[in-house]
Amino acid sequence: MVKRPPLHIMGPSLLVAAAMLVPLVYLVLRAFQADPATVVELVFRERNLWLLVNTLALTASVLILTTLIALPLAWILTRTRIAHKRLLTVLGVVPLAVPGYVMAYALLGVGGHYGVTAQLFGWQLPRIDGYTGAVLGLSLYTFPYLFLNLRSALLGLDANLEESARSMGYSEFAIFRRIILTQLIPSLMAGWLVIGLYTLGDFGVVALMRYEVFSYAIFNQYSGAFDRIYAAWLSLMLLAIALALVMSEGLILRRRRLASVGRGVDRQPRPHELGPWRIPAYVFLGVVFAASIGLPVMILAYWLLMAPPDPQFFLEVPVTFARSAGAAMPAAVLAAAMALPIAYYSVRYPSPLSSMVERSAYIGYSIPPLTLALALVFFALQTATFLYQTLALLILGWTLATVALALGPIRSTLMQMRPSFEEAAHSLGHSPRSTFVHVVFPHLRKSLFASLTLVFLFCMKELPITFLLAPTGYTTLAVTVFSRTSEGMMAEAAPFAAAIILFSGLSVALILNREGDRT
């Protein structure tokens, strides 16, 4: 299919790519305001070398740990006869709703002289901070990105492949390694990319854990020196690392053909009996959920019980939630609606331009959110003042930051889908447009739901973009939690943080439930 892509695919794709230029242009403009001598000093200092080493070490460790959590989790929850699958799946996604700083506070609060364990049980555990703290903190709430990607890939896998392999005498392990793992590569890559880029740009956890990476240096530049010009240089350097990551993913994925070509119907393979493996499987699930959900919930309960706040705080929760969700929902829909044509364009019409467009979608996600927000402030004030400090700009900001998140699940499914379907539709006289609406779109339902979930949860707890772009007075749950905790008012923050986790968990359950009904 080397045809020219139709306009309804090209148009939105190019629009997103153009929007991604806004933060780039902003950074370059700011960077050139700098004094050359200071720039040389800042860019070529020795410290950047070990910031780079720390950054790469942190990213690699987070990727390894999240894979060790997400891969078994996704396999158990899609391929075995474990009870309460749907509930467990929801629990596997809920950690995404935990704000990074709450997870960091939870981990910091466990050990040490005044840790929760010391106060409740008299055990003094070593404090979790620095490198270990940053790896654990980031992994424990980002692994669902990988889990969701892997899960939708496993659900989309064609059972025929495995069964042919089995009939050819391959062992179960060989099947897993040679068939399943190979098929999972696009979704592993998509998950890794999303987690890796998140790790690169995160301020929250690394700042609380005091682990010195590039993003922490940028954070210090803004918050210690109130400076945005040298921060722009550091952001450009970080962006270079991020783009290297994005490009290498593109290189690995190129020319992979994963859809089966033969005839036959996609079927779900028969689930495995766990048998004696049931106990280790439950232990694994128990440990994962205790750490990723139990820990933050425990710390919130602890804050609440130590100093119960005025009941009035609880009354504010629903309104604040409505504000959060009211902006997060449209952002999720918009991000998914933008990701869909981009994914289709890059998978079905491969060309240098289409891969460039697809890669550009990652710019918004790779840039530290604070920098992205400043870029949009700059953009709105220069060109569209009427947009400034409106809900529309906040939604736009969130969308730019999350198109890449929405892209992963959609792209993986498209790569597994046979082009012959669409070719058949064409030959039956469907226009490209009608093929897309009637043939492609219905196949993508599951992955679209996954995309919506990812973006929605991201926005529910998002801070820097909300701080800078939301209309004045538009406080979201996340903003309330942050401003209370930063004043040391943990008990007053707890109901709002609990609301983020609870309501986001409920939304995930609703979305997954809907997904179930349609299959």
Added chain:
Amino acid sequence: MQRALSGLVVLMLIAAAGYLGLSALQETNTLTLYSGRGESMVKPMIERFEKKTGINIDVRYGDTAQLAVLLQEEGEQTPADLFWGQDAGAMGALAKADQLQPLPESLYADLPAIYKSNTGEWVAVTGRARTFVYSPERVSEDERPDSVFDLTGETYEGRVGWAPTNGSFQSFVTAMRHRHGDERTLQWLEAMDANGAKRFRNNSSQVEGVANGEIDFGLVNNYYLPRYKSNDPDFPAEQAFFAPDDIGNLVNVAGIGLIRDAENREQALEFIRFLLSSEAQSYFTQTVHEYPVQSDVERNDNLQSFESLLEVAPEINLDELEDLEGTLDLLREADLI
């Protein structure tokens, strides 16, 4: 997808209509405040002011540093009339970036010297002092240190707590570098470490450490112990200042400034005057346990007196406390972070 798209268009229209509606409602009688201080502390005073004067205040809450950067980005197009920041460094940075305008001298003429900004473009609203917390049971009167530099001595070996990763400790180190130079500051940091100073995460864990008997002294901000004392008057810890003018008694401030292109200058000034009035000042002293900037205020019994603060606080140019990078380098060199 078409349904999703049309839904989206509707949402956008609603947002746009909402925005237009909102901006039509905004009269000139409304001030916009960017607040780096939390809602829980600011809101009661805003409500009081609105009731008293009929002037409405829209507040944009955020992190002090982020708002300071935002104001610089907005430049003359900012909707803000006022900026209330959590520390002097942020106020100084904004004054330096030419984002504030000079305030009438009458606002700050009567303030004690420790609270004055050199630029005259912002004014202190409350003060937070560095102090030491100690155990009245395990520390005899003559063991109380005169200077933060004394804590490296034998008497204090293994008895002192500090929080090298904490933000307010770090601005204290920045002040020490200004007063005593990098070399002496580094020596002090290394000597403290060698003397077995125990590292804590933050101020309140040190206060608890003193109460639990883990340490005898802690280097903290003034408002943590009063929080414990107001819950439990018998809480087993006390706090005191070092000798007058010691850098260990550094006073940092939260300040408010008038944005250069503020549209509602008169109302904004009225709000600043209200924050400096004895009503607002008493509120900050009693409920937030920070220090007032003027003496006509009911005393907080869990706090050393305002007069003693004026006596001991070192004079430091607060606008200049912004070299965090340099301080972090030093702490790193001493292997403390």
